[in-house]
Amino acid sequence: MGPGRVVNIPLELRVNGDDVAEFVEPRTSLADFLRDKLQLTGTHLGCEMGVCGACLVLLDGKPVHGCLVLAVQAAGSEVQTIEGLSESGLVADLQSAFHERNALQCGYCTPGMMMTAHRLLETDPDPDRATIRRALSGNYCRCTGYEAIVDAIATTAARRRTEAAQ
Amino acid sequence: MTDRAGHIGTPHLREGALRHLAGRGDFVSDQQLPRMVHAAFLRSPMAHGTIVSLDLDEARASAGVVAVFTAADLNPRCADWTSQLDHFVGMTSAPQNMLAAEEVLWVGHPIVMVVARTRAEAEDACDKIFVDFEELETVAGIDVALNADTPPAASGVDSNLCYKNELKTAGVDDAFANAALIVEGNFAFGRHTAVTLEPRAIIADHDPATGQLTVRHGTQTPFQFQDVYARHFGVPDHKVRVIAPDVGGSFGMKLHVYNEEMATVAAALILNRPVKFLADRLESFVTDIHAREHRIHARMAFDADGTMLAMDVDDVAPIGAFSAYPRTSVVEGNQAYRLMGAPYKMKEYRGQLTVLFQNKVQTSQYRAVGHPIACQVTEALLDRAAAELGIDPWELRARNVVPDDAYPAESATGYRFEKLSHEASLQKLRSLMDYDGLRAEQTALREKGIYRGIGLATFVEITNPGVAFYGVGGARISAQDGAVVRLTPGGEVHCAISVTEQGQGTETIIAQIVADQLGVAPSQVKVTTGDTDATPSGGAAWACRGAGIGGETALRAGRKLAERITDIAAALLQADPANLKLRDGAVVDRGTGEVRLTLAEIGRIATYRPDTLPGGVDHSLSVAQHFAPSGYPFGFTNGVQAAWIEVDTETGLVTLLKHWVVEDCGRIINPLLVDEQIRGGVVQGLGAALFEECLYDEMGQLLNGSLADYLVPMAGEMPDIVISHIETPTEDTILGAKGVGEAGTAAAGAAVLNAVNDALHPLGTRLTQTPMTPARILAALGIGQA
Numbered sequence: 008m009g010p011g012r013v014v015n016i017p018l019e020l021r022v023n024g025d026d027v028a029e030f031v032e033p034r035t036s037l038a039d040f041l042r043d044k045l046q047l048t049g050t051h052l053g054c055e056m057g058v059c060g061a062c063l064v065l066l067d068g069k070p071v072h073g074c075l076v077l078a079v080q081a082a083g084s085e086v087q088t089i090e091g092l093s094e095s096g097l098v099a100d101l102q103s104a105f106h107e108r109n110a111l112q113c114g115y116c117t118p119g120m121m122m123t124a125h126r127l128l129e130t131d132p133d134p135d136r137a138t139i140r141r142a143l144s145g146n147y148c149r150c151t152g153y154e155a156i157v158d159a160i161a162t163t164a165a166r167r168r169t170e171a172a173q
Numbered sequence: 174m175t176d177r178a179g180h181i182g183t184p185h186l187r188e189g190a191l192r193h194l195a196g197r198g199d200f201v202s203d204q205q206l207p208r209m210v211h212a213a214f215l216r217s218p219m220a221h222g223t224i225v226s227l228d229l230d231e232a233r234a235s236a237g238v239v240a241v242f243t244a245a246d247l248n249p250r251c252a253d254w255t256s257q258l259d260h261f262v263g264m265t266s267a268p269q270n271m272l273a274a275e276e277v278l279w280v281g282h283p284i285v286m287v288v289a290r291t292r293a294e295a296e297d298a299c300d301k302i303f304v305d306f307e308e309l310e311t312v313a314g315i316d317v318a319l320n321a322d323t324p325p326a327a328s329g330v331d332s333n334l335c336y337k338n339e340l341k342t343a344g345v346d347d348a349f350a351n352a353a354l355i356v357e358g359n360f361a362f363g364r365h366t367a368v369t370l371e372p373r374a375i376i377a378d379h380d381p382a383t384g385q386l387t388v389r390h391g392t393q394t395p396f397q398f399q400d401v402y403a404r405h406f407g408v409p410d411h412k413v414r415v416i417a418p419d420v421g422g423s424f425g426m427k428l429h430v431y432n433e434e435m436a437t438v439a440a441a442l443i444l445n446r447p448v449k450f451l452a453d454r455l456e457s458f459v460t461d462i463h464a465r466e467h468r469i470h471a472r473m474a475f476d477a478d479g480t481m482l483a484m485d486v487d488d489v490a491p492i493g494a495f496s497a498y499p500r501t502s503v504v505e506g507n508q509a510y511r512l513m514g515a516p517y518k519m520k521e522y523r524g525q526l527t528v529l530f531q532n533k534v535q536t537s538q539y540r541a542v543g544h545p546i547a548c549q550v551t552e553a554l555l556d557r558a559a560a561e562l563g564i565d566p567w568e569l570r571a572r573n574v575v576p577d578d579a580y581p582a583e584s585a586t587g588y589r590f591e592k593l594s595h596e597a598s599l600q601k602l603r604s605l606m607d608y609d610g611l612r613a614e615q616t617a618l619r620e621k622g623i624y625r626g627i628g629l630a631t632f633v634e635i636t637n638p639g640v641a642f643y644g645v646g647g648a649r650i651s652a653q654d655g656a657v658v659r660l661t662p663g664g665e666v667h668c669a670i671s672v673t674e675q676g677q678g679t680e681t682i683i684a685q686i687v688a689d690q691l692g693v694a695p696s697q698v699k700v701t702t703g704d705t706d707a708t709p710s711g712g713a714a715w716a717c718r719g720a721g722i723g724g725e726t727a728l729r730a731g732r733k734l735a736e737r738i739t740d741i742a743a744a745l746l747q748a749d750p751a752n753l754k755l756r757d758g759a760v761v762d763r764g765t766g767e768v769r770l771t772l773a774e775i776g777r778i779a780t781y782r783p784d785t786l787p788g789g790v791d792h793s794l795s796v797a798q799h800f801a802p803s804g805y806p807f808g809f810t811n812g813v814q815a816a817w818i819e820v821d822t823e824t825g826l827v828t829l830l831k832h833w834v835v836e837d838c839g840r841i842i843n844p845l846l847v848d849e850q851i852r853g854g855v856v857q858g859l860g861a862a863l864f865e866e867c868l869y870d871e872m873g874q875l876l877n878g879s880l881a882d883y884l885v886p887m888a889g890e891m892p893d894i895v896i897s898h899i900e901t902p903t904e905d906t907i908l909g910a911k912g913v914g915e916a917g918t919a920a921a922g923a924a925v926l927n928a929v930n931d932a933l934h935p936l937g938t939r940l941t942q943t944p945m946t947p948a949r950i951l952a953a954l955g956i957g958q959a
Contacts, residue, residue: 034293048203049196051421053370054454054880061370089196102194106186109849112676114193115200115370115421136893143888147880149370149422150676152856152917153888155849 020081022047023091031078038062038073040081041088049089049118053147060146061115063122064088070122089118098125101163110159112150119146124160132171134164180685180695181908184845187681188696189674199418201374201391202451209376209447210239212437213295215285215302216459217277220313220532220873221326221494222306224275224284231301232287237294240444241302242286242436244274250439252405254430256496258646261503264336264528266496267329271436277306278327278494279534280874281459286436288448311532313873315468315491318529326494326530335496336503336528340510340586345521348483352474356557360550361942363866364466367539368885371421372452373461375434377441387414388438393423393673393714399705400649401430401499402438417703420675424540424857428715429462430498458878463867464505464539466491467546471513473554474521479564481573483521484514484585486550490528493535499648502536503528508543508635511586514551516595516631516811517573522585532873540857541918542716544634552630552923553941556930566927567608570631570813571599588633591804593811594899595631598835602629602813605897606833611817619935625830628816628928632920636717636838636912637808637903639801653801654723655709656730658687660738660794662780664758664773666691666698668730671711672723673703677914678846679719683727685842686908690731691738692755693772709797717912720842721808722800725906730798737796741779742770744790804905812836812916814855816924817892820932822954825947827863827929829892836916837899840909847913848896854917855894860886862922862943 015030022045029044036055041047041064053059055074062073065087092098101124104110111117120143127134127142134142139157148156192198233241253268273284285302289295312318312326318333325333349355374391386408392398395415403410420427437450452460468489474482488510492502503526510524555573559566574595575582582590602608608627615625643650656670668687674680680702684695691698701707711726712718735755742760743750752763759768760775778785779792786792802808815833820826834851841847864884868876877883902909922943929950930939938953951957 032293042203043205046205047196048200049198051198051200051371052202053372056454056879056881058880059370093195102191105194106190109187109190109678109845111190111193112678112849112853113369113371113422114190114198114419114676117193117198118196121194137889140888140891147370147885147887149368149424149857149885150853151849152852152854152894153886153891154852154893157888 016079018079018082020083021085023087033077033079035078036074037064037076037078037081040078041073047088047090051115051118053115060119060123063119065092065122070126089121092121092125100166101125104159104163108155108159108162110151110155116146116148120148120156127160128164128167132164132168136161179689181689181842183843185681185685185695185843187678189680200371200421201376201389201418202371204376204389206376206378206447209449210288210290211292211295212440212448212450213287213292213299214283214433215299217273217280217282217284219277219306219308220280220311221309222277223309224273224277225305225307227285228303229285232298235294235298235301237290238287238298239290240288240440241298242272242440244270244272247271247286247436247439248274250406250442251435254405254498256498256501258501258643258648260646261336261501264501264503265330266335267327269495269498271432271439276328279532281534283432283436286440288440288444292451311873313531313533313869313871315489315529318491318531319489326532330530333530335492335530338526340522340524342521342585345483345485345523348521349474349485352482353477354475354558354561355472356554356561357472358554358557358941360469360471360553362465362467362546363944364463365861365865366458366461366463366867367424367426369422369424369426372454372457373427373431373434374451375437376447376449377438378447379441379445381445384408384412385414386412386438386442389416389418390434391420392417392427393420393675394428395673395703395705396671396710396713397428397650405435406438406442414706417673423675423714425538425542425715426461429500429537431460433460454880455878458883459534459875462497462535462537462539464536465546465861466536467509469550471550471554473558475558475562479562479569479572481517481519483519486510486513486524488524488526490526491531492528494530494532495535497535497537499650500538500643504538505536505543509546511588512543512547512633513586515547515584515588515633516575518575519585524586533869540854541915544632544915544919545858545861545922548630548632548920549923549926552927556927560934566629567599567603570629571596574599574631588809589805590809591903591905592901593633593809594837594901595811597899598811598813598837601897601899602815602833602835605835605895606815624820624822624932626818626820626928626930626932628924628926628931629813630920630923630927631813632811634717634810634912634916634919635807636810637721637802638716638718639803639806641806642716651710651712653799654711654726655797655799656726657709657795657797658730658734660734660772660776662776664771664776666693667701668698668727669701669708670723670727671708671713672719673713675714677719677850678843679714679723681846682720682724682842686724686727687731690728690735693758697758709799717914720910721906721912722802724842724910725908726798726800728908729800730796733796733798737791737793738772738775741775741786741790741792744787745770745778802905808903808905808911810838810911810913810916814920814924816928818925818928818932820929820950822936825950827945829859829890832892832894832921834894834917835897835899836913837901838913838916839900839911840902841898841900842910850913851896851917852894854915855921856886856891858918858921859891859925862925862945864944866944
């Protein structure tokens with residue numbers, strides 16, 4: 008063991024429905040753990056200070072910044088990343104609406120956008136445009152200018168309401 | 174030959190977007206390779222100084238460290254780079270290399286490179302390096318740099334003057350002397366930066382057995398970097414492969430040479446294993462190029478009936494301690510002072526450009542290079558004149574734009590325009606935004622103490638750049654692009670092309686264009702980009718050239734293959750090729766439409782049974798085509814933007830209510846993608862107008878190097894943006910397309926500046942500095958300090 012070496016500590020949690028048991032440095036962020044250890048690289052890092060929203064993941068169902076949460080803080084919890092959320096099928100309609108409306112360009116912010124949009128529509132099935140814009144205020148996008156993203160979320164909300172009414 | 178009705182002009186969806194929606198992007202920052210190690214840099218904490226001593230012992234012994242490199246270890250591996258373009262006569266810049274050897278030139282200048290098993294361990298080791306510096310006089314700010322007594326920002330130059338030039342028409346002095354009205358202003362533009370959401374990322378690897386250097390690089394210009402790495406590291410270019418997979422935003426920022434990327438390549442050449450460098454956000458703020466710091470005094474002359482006669486512009490543009498490589502930091506100012514007044518039939522012009530060194534990070538090309546500066550100055554002066562003359566701002570523009578029937582035309586600064594549509598664009602905007610209705614609403618609201626403003630900004634955009642941009646100046650930057658299009662043995666199509674994709678939809682439009690030449694669906698065309706081993710060489714993505722130049726390359730390649738396929742079919746069918754065409758994946762009879770041979774059958778025969786073809790028939794199902802623009806040096810586009818805003822005079826906050834754009838980019842290949850390019854561009858322009866500024870103190874320290882402190886536009890603050898088009902195809906190409914990626918950014922800031930000043934007009938004040946922060950607006954209103 009070299010100088011300055013820290014001892015890795017055990018970590019058990021569920022990620023996208025799978026049990027995960029690993030050893031991590033205590034300083035490892037949840038985002039780095041997901042990306043580097045589990046190779047779930049859909050979770051992106053843009054600012055590493057909880058501002059840009061590219062690293063949002065669901066921790067026990069609620070969006071958290073993967074860059075601000077330590078991996079060890081997720082011990083015993085259920086984490087869902089964009090990969091899991093996508094495979095669950097829960098956001099298939101959101102994904103379609105984003106695709107149809109070209110609500111992404113480089114795609115780097117997109118996983119975080121899906122997290123925010125998913126959570127918004129879970130809690131508010133009928134958001135107006137101002138509400139959608141406010142909900143997205145923790146997600147930076149440098150490519151689209153946001154309008155297409157707002158459109159895609161509004162379209163999804165409307166489609167879900169129509170389906171629910173039928 | 175081909176039935177070309179089809180996909181050009183339709184809103185075809187981007188296939189590649191689906192991966193990102195599922196979290197399956199493939200960014201360099203995501204990639205991990207076997208035996209990969211990670212780089213971190215010890216950086217200068219001061220803007221200008223001398224390294225007195227360096228103690229690396231503790232760092233070398235730190236956990237996980239693979240190598241610690243200083244300038245003495247690394248720089249001899251790499252030939253110095255010196256920024257130069259021959260057409261900027263008299264420009265100077267000090268040679269640069271990867272790590273600071275003695276002199277540090279800006280806060281963030283890399284001094285030591287640490288390579289370790291993890292990035293965290295590399296950073297830990299950087300913390301254990303001890304450096305002694307002696308501080309040198311810092312050049313930070315325009316007045317300091319202009320002062321002849323200030324020592325140079327870098328020891329490799331004699332003064333802080335990088336470049337100075339004047340453009341002057343013969344009659345400019347007379348025009349001002351005889352003018353009925355002269356308006357003038359001092360304008361200040363805040364330094365800002367691209368803030369790509371994915372920071373710069375690179376993984377370099379070297380195989381000593383073959384001499385192969387492979388660089389995975391989040392860049393928009395892979396061939397340029399293949400050439401840079403080959404020449405500066407002495408590797409033959411065919412042994413350098415640059416792969417640019419998904420790139421998380423670039424906007425011009427990811428085509429410059431950076432110390433860290435060069436050092437990462439050098440480290441891989443020494444260590445013979447993959448070395449990764451991924452900038453964190455602070456590193457991005459202190460090492461990504463910045464842009465647009467300008468201080469301008471400008472005058473505009475009119476005759477009594479509102480005819481714009483002349484402009485006189487003095488532009489002082491401080492850059493970094495050296496000019497960027499390989500494009501130079503002069504280009505921005507060069508475009509700014511040449512684009513002044515470009516939409517208008519103004520005949521006389523004097524412009525002076527002074528480019529200065531200072532101890533800040535290098536500046537260079539960022540989306541809409543120079544355009545927002547020229548547009549903002551021109552359009553703000555025009556609005557002042559409108560107020561002085563008592564002419565409506567829309568009307569004054571309509572009177573002065575180059576008429577749509579007056580082309581070809583040339584600007585007072587020498588730019589040549591093939592065919593633009595300013596008059597039609599202004600007319601369209603007027604009805605699109607209900608200009609008269611908004612003016613009435615504005616007047617009514619003013620009576621209630623609500624200050625709303627309308628701002629207009631007419632613009633031109635430089636696109637489809639030919640060799641006049643860089644090539645003639647001696648820079649190894651390609652104006653041409655290349656494509657290989659082939660019919661697969663199964664009858665599908667593959668196109669490998671040198672233009673690149675960063676999410677703007679390049680691959681999609683190329684598929685649409687190729688599909689229409691071959692009578693197939695875009696989904697049958699696979700497009701490969703971003704790999705120097707996989708496609709012909711070309712310029713890739715810069716200065717709005719993907720559609721206009723890449724698209725034309727693809728079109729000509731597609732036609733060449735269509736001809737080949739038709740010839741093969743004609744030989745097989747013993748038919749006249751003139752009687753055949755390609756449609757719906759088959760060769761059909763031109764007259765009856767009857768299917769004669771499917772493309773799958775042609776693929777099969779040409780691949781597996783070429784022996785059954787008559788002798789002399791070329792059965793090559795791959796064709797190559799290169800294309801470089803000729804004719805006009807640049808394919809100018811044009812348009813006009815309008816902003817509708819409200820100023821809260823108590824808080825200084827600006828609410829963006831709505832924004833309109835009428836744009837003419839020639840032939841539209843994909844209206845969905847064009848509109849989203851414009852919207853994204855507008856929002857970057859709005860960021861510069863209202864929020865974005867790299868703030869420095871007088872010691873050259875960046876004060877707001879984080880995404881919490883440097884504000885970029887967020888969803889809640891942005892307006893809905895209404896877009897409409899005029900379509901004036903260029904006749905320089907078959908396709909007729911021009912660029913569109915920078916149009917939004919070019920004029921959005923000018924429109925908002927004019928709108929804010931329109932809102933504040935009854936209060937007798939105006940702003941001339943961007944970003945227009947609440948503090949600056951309140952200061953203009955006499956409340957507090959800016």
